Amino acid sequence: MSAAEHQRPFGDRRILVVSTNYAPELTGIGPYATQLAEHWAASGTRTDVLTGMPHYPAWRVDERYRGAWRREEDRHGVRVHRRRHYVPHRQTALRRATFEASVLVHGMLAPPPGRPDAVVSQMPSLAGGVIAARLARRHRVPHIPVVQDLMGAAAAQSGIRGGDRAAAVAARVERYALRGAALVGVIHESFVEGVTTLGVDPGRIRVVPNWTHVASPSGDRATTRARLGWPEDTPVLLHSGNMGLKQGLDVLVALARLAPDIKVVLMGDGNQRHLLREQAAGLENVEFLPPAEAEDFTDVLAAADVLAVTQRASVLDMSVPSKLTSYFVSGRPVVASVAAEGGTADEVRRSGAGVLVAPEDPAALLTVVRTLASDRTAADTLGANGPRYVEQHLGRQGGLARFDALLTEALEGAGAAAPGTRAERAGDIQGGEGR
Template sequence: MTADNPMRLTVITQYYVPEPSRTPTSITRGLAARGHRVRVVTGFPNYPTGRLYDGYRQSLTHVERDDAGLQVRRVPLVTSHSSNGLTRALNYLSFMVSGLLATRFARGSDVTYVYASQPTGALAALVWRIARGTPYVIHVQDLWPDSITASGMLPSRMSKVVGAVINRALRPLYSFAAAVVVISPYMRDALIARGIDPGKLHVVFNWSPDETPCASRAPSDAAGCTVTYAGNLGSAQGLDTAVQAARIVADELPGFRLLFVGSGTMESELRRLADGLECVEFRGRVPADKMPEIYAETSFQLVILRPTGDLAGAVPSKLQASLSAGMPVICSAPGSAPEIVRSAAAGFTASPGNVEELAEAYRRAYACSSSDHAAYARNARAYYTEHLSSTVGLAKLEALLSSAIKSTARRAHSPQEA
């Protein structure tokens, strides 16, 4: 269906503006900009602090219009973003159940799109599919139960039991879906291994909210080589590896610099690890409108995650941001991210958690000629435009939603089997 024949679409997402929810907001507004009639079912805003935003009071019947003019039905939930397993479970489960309060609001929709940062939000879509035949497409952002059992929120003795229960609960959510969208090839393969119909699985990469190209600086004898990590300084990133690799090359690469932009729970530990290393710099948080200035002094962006199974299905969002900006990349992460960098010919890769390989990637970046650096930058932007951009992603989602509607209509009009 196109703007000439628009879809009536209900979007279910636990997080939505004014929360920092750029991906579901971008998808929702992107589909509306293509002429479709979009309504949103979401929770009351409380992420990331777990406290209800000022100006909101939870109720059973709240409907508003967002700043893009879309109708938004907010349903009550237990507000929490605690690391405590019980309160986090109540947050997810309360949204799962209260989504059913939007049944009247969603009436008349041709299709439901579920943005599954966690899959619990899909219950309402499943009920609407069974009760009134409305098809749904579920967009899996996080691989469950892996991310739950590996999060540390559960005692280790409970993880296996909880994982088995979650796996069983997810089967009907996937089997009744018209399509299951995943954000990486690794995630697709993982779900196939769990028995999900391969014909239902489709890879649609998340895109960068800001798709503006930026200038970067080629390594040179005068300017040296700056490798920048911009983002959360948390435990999941494995940034100790980046510092340890910098210590290896510090004396052999004059003018090499590892720049950290951002803050997080591991900042103090990283500063301790970098003590005495003049080539490591911590810049702190930088406003988004100042990031082009950071890019202008950067030779390569560092995309890094620790080597654990629960993160292997993810493609770090800073990879899309880097490629969109036309920034060459050094990637040290599990899953599909390194293959993207290699396919794009946009920089260098190292095995996640491997200090020696990352040090070698620093050396290769430092030795990169101006012409090769320019080629990596062009390749990054070209690959993003062709494979990862919002234009590509929205077109794929639009096609899958339209196909779900048409498939349901064909089943409704097919002769009954004897």
């Protein structure tokens, strides 16, 4: 390959990325869709994004976009096409279905103009997967969905009201979006079985893990704690990110009730935030913070003593929290109150940066937090494993290169995967360049 071809691996091709979440959203799937599209645009590829109005994790439309039906933007070389949709402040199966339907209808009625050479979709958005599949079929080009969450499994496992009925419908929609795809990317090998069950040939599944999309901490830890009002002699247990049903964050409120000497900080937003505030009423050791600004985010994480990732006991194979990649960067120990057989537990084990605790068990969680808070050496040893894991397995350059390989294979229409990329070799990927 010549130097020019290396700089422009896809030549003058046009790529359409369909993702309900995109910048300026700072957490969840949005940053990955954004960095992927900007990476392709920076290489000279004509890149369009079909997305919604920024709303995550607050589940409220960003005030800068309220009232707009459509918005066209140029962001760092990417042409962004925004379409209005319904945003539910609280999650039920019906409200979620209305959200997806509104995304689908407006996206199909007003797709970006022109013919793409490939369509990449970020799921769990069911509507995004259907839009991408239909546009790819219309233009007879490859569709490459990337499964970040399995919505059918999510509806069944997350505890959302009406979830059983929603799970069946979501699974049918996922099957439609995935079965005709040229290739299917999954961010963790634990998703392979679920995607295969939806009718996808395992030979068309590729493991493309997410990468760390935030910078390493740079501020002085003591200074950050003082600014936040966290006393140096008070252990701080911090959860950052979405406050939704599947997180089961009531376990942290229950821990705070058991341990008034430990400060529990919930930083972020989500549809369960108001309920958690009600549960924590009267607990002086529980603090709610808004999402941190990008330039301050990892400094706040690093200022905590222990970082928490929690999930309901029923959550097994439908989600691997994107917050883990940020947690590992911070250099602080992670306590994971999650099912031992799920993908989240797999990541914590691989990293060596945390401790697993049975889900929905505040007393067990408290025991581990107390141990780490009292043994700084053990906590620092665990925490130091996180940045090493990031350097070895979660680098942005390596993550984007895997997506380049995925897109290249789909565009070339290769009948067989390149060595080391087939789903059945996921273990090799995880031990090397993958997670």
